[in-house]
Each structure stands twice: as C-alpha cells, then as structure tokens.
Amino acid sequence: MLRNLLAGTRKSLRYFSSDIISVKWKKRDGSEIVTKGKIGQNILRLAHEYDIELEGACEGVCACSTCHIILEDKVYDNLPEASEDEEDMLDQAFGLTATSRLGCQIKLTKEHNGMLIKIPSATRNFYVDGTFLLYN
C-alpha cells in the first residue's frame, strides 16, 4: 500500500513539474529576468506574478493595448491568429512590430519553454484616461 502511495506521489510530482515552463523577459530598462509559468496561464498573469511592468489596464478583456509584448519570430509564427478585437487593440499599441501580440490573449504552452518576451519601451493607455505613457 505504501509503495502504491509513493508511486502516485511521484506521478503527481512529475505531472506538476512538466506543467511548468521557463520564460525569459527583457524589461524596459534592458534588464532580463527568467520566470516560471504554468501551461495554460496567460502571459499577462505571469508578468504580474513577477512584478514585471506589463500594465493590463482592462484586466485582460482585450480592450486596451497596455499588455503589448514583442515575441521572437519562431514563437509568433506558431501562435493561433489574433482575433479581430486583438488586432484592433494592437493597432493602438505604441511601437507595434511584426511580432507584437497582447499578453492577455496568449496562453502558455509547452512549446513556449525558453521563449523571450520583450516589453516595449512605452505603452498607450486610451482605455483608462487617453494618456500616452513613456518609460525611460
């Protein structure tokens, strides 16, 4: 019986550890940080867990562009297409690039392990007060 209990615990731990991936961030000040995220977690929530400056003014309902992130080509190319709402919000983002997405709309997958996320140098927040915020 004890042997079965230990085997079950070991399987649970294996499941838990395979559910966690590593995500590297390049912050506005140029410094980098490595975080651990859970499969299925959205990128905005992961940033907030680690106090990374990714505002998320609309709290993830795709009504602002303050969670704008820049992804590596290989990560961007393998994501599902952005929705029309996400595209509309991205059009408002400061410093839009060909690999820009909204962090609240992207859920972590196993394939994201080791990816690098860049935080743009500024953000535009029309959702709350119409202001343009510039960092650095």
Ligand code: FES
């Ligand atoms: S937090 Fe507003 S669109 Fe992502």
